[in-house]
Amino acid sequence: EAEVAQSPRYKITEKSQAVAFWCDPISGHATLYWYRQILGQGPELLVQFQDESVVDDSQLPKDRFSAERLKGVDSTLKIQPAELGDSAMYLCASSFQGFTGELFFGEGSRLTVL
Amino acid sequence: RKEVEQDPGPFNVPEGATVAFNCTYSNSASQSFFWYRQDCRKEPKLLMSVYSSGNEDGRFTAQLNRASQYISLLIRDSKLSDSATYLCVVNPPRQGGKLIFGQGTELSVKP
Numbered sequence: 001e002a003e004v005a006q007s008p009r010y011k012i013t014e015k016s017q018a019v020a021f022w023c024d025p026i027s028g029h030a031t032l033y034w035y036r037q038i039l040g041q042g043p044e045l046l047v048q049f050q051d052e053s054v055v056d057d058s059q060l061p062k063d064r065f066s067a068e069r070l071k072g073v074d075s076t077l078k079i080q081p082a083e084l085g086d087s088a089m090y091l092c093a094s095s096f097q098g099f100t101g102e103l104f105f106g107e108g109s110r111l112t113v114l
Numbered sequence: 115r116k117e118v119e120q121d122p123g124p125f126n127v128p129e130g131a132t133v134a135f136n137c138t139y140s141n142s143a144s145q146s147f148f149w150y151r152q153d154c155r156k157e158p159k160l161l162m163s164v165y166s167s168g169n170e171d172g173r174f175t176a177q178l179n180r181a182s183q184y185i186s187l188l189i190r191d192s193k194l195s196d197s198a199t200y201l202c203v204v205n206p207p208r209q210g211g212k213l214i215f216g217q218g219t220e221l222s223v224k225p
Contacts, residue, residue: 002157031211040122040213042201043158056212091157099211101148101203105157 006092006108018080021109024072025094029040031055033103034067034077035091043091049075082113118204118216120197126222131192135219137185137202146205147170147178149187152218153198161187161200 005024013019025032030051035043046065048056051072060067061085065081069075079086089110120137120225127133137149147164162169164185175188185202202216 033211035215040120040217042120042217044215045212048210049213050210055210095211099146099205100147101163101213102160102204103158103213105159107157 002105002107004092004094004104006090006106008107008109009107010027010110010112012114014114015084016081017081018078019111021077021090021092021111023075023077023092023106025092026104028096029094030072030097031095032044032069032075033093034075034096035093035105037089037091037108039088046077073079079111082111084113087111087113113114115215116176116216117141117206118202120202120216121220124220124222126224127192128224129194130208131223132188133192133221134189135187135200136204137187137216137219139183139185139202139204139214141204141206142180142183143207144204145207147176147185148203148205148213149174149176149185150201150203150215151192151198152201158196158201158215168180170213189221191196193222194223197221 032049034046037043047067049069089108091108093105149161150158151161152158168177173190199218201218
C-alpha cells in the first residue's frame with residue numbers, strides 16, 4: 001500500500017458536475033505533485049507545490065481545474081465543471097526537500113466522466 | 115515533438131530473454147534521467163536513476179547517450195515479474211523537481 005494517501009479511489013460523475021480529489025503526502029515531504037494519466041499514456045504534470053506555494057501550474061487547465069495546499073501538508077484538486085475528456089487517473093506524488101528524482105506516488109483516483 | 119518519446123510496445127519476450135528499451139528526449143540541456151516502473155493498475159515507482167557513466171543494478175542496466183539524446187534500459191534474464199510498463203523520465207533544466215514522463219513501454223514476459 002502506498003504511503004501517499006489519496007481519496008476517493010474511484011469516482012464516476014456526469015459531465016458538468018464538480019469533483020474533488022484529496023491527497024495526503026508522506027509526512028515531512030515538502031514537495032507535492034498532481035499528475036494526470038490517461039490510459040496508455042505517461043503521467044502528465046498538472047501542478048507542483050513547494051510547501052503551500054505553487055511552483056508550476058503551467059499545464060493546469062485553469063478555467064476548470066484548481067488546486068490548493070493551504071497549510072503545506074495535504075492538498076485538494078478540484079474540477080468544475082467536469083468534461084468527458086477529464087476521464088483519467090489522477091495521481092498525487094510527494095518528494096523530499098531537495099531534488100533526488102524519486103517521487104512517491106499514491107494509488108491514484110480514477111475518474112470516469114459520463 | 116514530445117519532450118520524451120518511447121516506443122510504446124508491447125514487447126513480448128520469453129523468460130530468460132534480454133530486452134532493451136530506448137527513449138529520446140528533446141531538451142539537450144536536461145540533466146537528470148530516470149526509469150520508473152508501473153505495474154498494471156498501480157502507481158509508478160522509481161526503478162533506477164541514469165548516470166552519464168551508465169549504471170547497473172542486478173539484471174538492469176541503464177545508459178545515457180547525451181550526444182544522441184537517448185536513454186536506454188537493458189533487462190537481462192527476464193523474469194515473469196518484470197512484466198510492467200517502463201517509463202522514461204527526464205528532469206528539464208532549471209525546473210526544480212519537475213519530471214517529464216514518457217508514454218511508457220509495455221513489457222510482457224511469457225513462460
